Amino acid sequence: MGKHSRILGLLALGLLGCGSAIAGTGCATEVREGFGDSDPNGSGDGSGSSDGPPANPEQPGCAQDEYTETLPTKASLADLLFSSATANDYLLDALELRFPLGKAIVAGGLSSSLAQTQGNCIDRFLSDKSSANAVLRQATTVVHECGHFYDLGEASGKSSAFVIRPDLKFTCKTGDTTSRGGKTFARSLIKGDGHYAKRKACASGTAGKDCDMYAPIYLDGNATDSKFDSGDQGYNSVLEEAAQYVNSLATALAFQDAYSGSKASERDGILTFLWYIERYLAMARTENPAAYELLSEDACWRQATLSVWDRGWFYLRETTGMTNLGINDAAIEALVSTPELTAEIDALRNLECK
Numbered sequence: 637m638g639k640h641s642r643i644l645g646l647l648a649l650g651l652l653g654c655g656s657a658i659a660g661t662g663c664a665t666e667v668r669e670g671f672g673d674s675d676p677n678g679s680g681d682g683s684g685s686s687d688g689p690p691a692n693p694e695q696p697g698c699a700q701d702e703y704t705e706t707l708p709t710k711a712s713l714a715d716l717l718f719s720s721a722t723a724n725d726y727l728l729d730a731l732e733l734r735f736p737l738g739k740a741i742v743a744g745g746l747s748s749s750l751a752q753t754q755g756n757c758i759d760r761f762l763s764d765k766s767s768a769n770a771v772l773r774q775a776t777t778v779v780h781e782c783g784h785f786y787d788l789g790e791a792s793g794k795s796s797a798f799v800i801r802p803d804l805k806f807t808c809k810t811g812d813t814t815s816r817g818g819k820t821f822a823r824s825l826i827k828g829d830g831h832y833a834k835r836k837a838c839a840s841g842t843a844g845k846d847c848d849m850y851a852p853i854y855l856d857g858n859a860t861d862s863k864f865d866s867g868d869q870g871y872n873s874v875l876e877e878a879a880q881y882v883n884s885l886a887t888a889l890a891f892q893d894a895y896s897g898s899k900a901s902e903r904d905g906i907l908t909f910l911w912y913i914e915r916y917l918a919m920a921r922t923e924n925p926a927a928y929e930l931l932s933e934d935a936c937w938r939q940a941t942l943s944v945w946d947r948g949w950f951y952l953r954e955t956t957g958m959t960n961l962g963i964n965d966a967a968i969e970a971l972v973s974t975p976e977l978t979a980e981i982d983a984l985r986n987l988e989c990k
């Protein structure tokens with residue numbers, strides 16, 4: 637990937653804007669209590685298949701409900717000294733105590749080749765260093781964005797890298813759009829499907845109980861004009877965002893005690909991207925055979941998709957009922973769990989996990 641397209645990719649992934657400028661529109665993860673209520677729904681989720689292949693945690697992508705990794709701890713942070721001047725170190729030390737995997741992802745972002753042109757991913761996305769709690773509440777954004785740095789640094793040419801954990805990495809080929817050197821289509825096109833009407837894009841810069849506040853950021857633009865928009869990117873970018881929204885939720889779980897009196901949208905974020913994955917697969921299967929051939933017949937894409945799916949549900953189950961980690965998550969979860977859409981995941985699983 638050339639320097640120019642690398643930066644375009646970075647723009648498109650929301651790196652230039654998330655965490656600071658677009659508060660309240662999906663990048664920012666914190667809103668005031670009373671912004672909206674969610675009714676966590678722990679039953680009948682869309683995490684596993686009903687009568688497909690049995691779960692096999694030893695096989696990449698086939699763990700289903702048996703996916704597991706070391707959960708964040710509730711270790712005391714009382715021994716860490718906070719000062720604004722050393723906020724980056726405070727964040728790294730807090731991650732080490734509570735969520736070592738998150739620290740490893742941030743470290744991967746700091747040492748990424750992308751840092752040479754895009755800078756230090758903590759400095760870029762840790763905007764408020766005024767208090768320990770403020771820093772801890774931004775940890776979700778820092779891990780998410782450093783995770784993008786890590787993956788983009790590991791990518792090369794037409795391949796996309798997904799470092800799910802340091803011991804679970806996928807490098808899959810040609811996942812961007814046909815006009816960007818790959819075999820898939822612009823993610824903005826899923827707004828043309830039959831599911832879009834159930835949760836339409838919020839007006840840009842706004843949020844609401846019944847609209848999708850992520851769509852104006854990630855599904856924007858016209859796929860056929862010459863202007864580059866975030867939504868012009870292909871399936872690789874949908875999966876990359878989903879992978880990082882899992883990290884956002886895991887990090888929010890690690891620092892849940894820093895959210896008292898406020899709400900975060902972390903459950904909404906990953907659920908929205910699980911919904912986009914299902915819708916993208918459905919559109920590929922029904923309207924774009926070449927894209928579907930790649931996503932369903934290439935074991936790398938199948939395993940990466942299923943791994944993000946299973947890990948996402950692992951953290952959704954772990955955060956069930958934590959009302960300050962979601963806003964409209966119950967409504968989005970109902971959409972993700974639509975049998976017609978979970979069938980798309982089952983189809984990949986049947987191919988991969990026989």
Ligand SMILES: [Zn+2]
Pocket residue numbers: 649650651654780781784877880
């Ligand atoms: Zn992102």
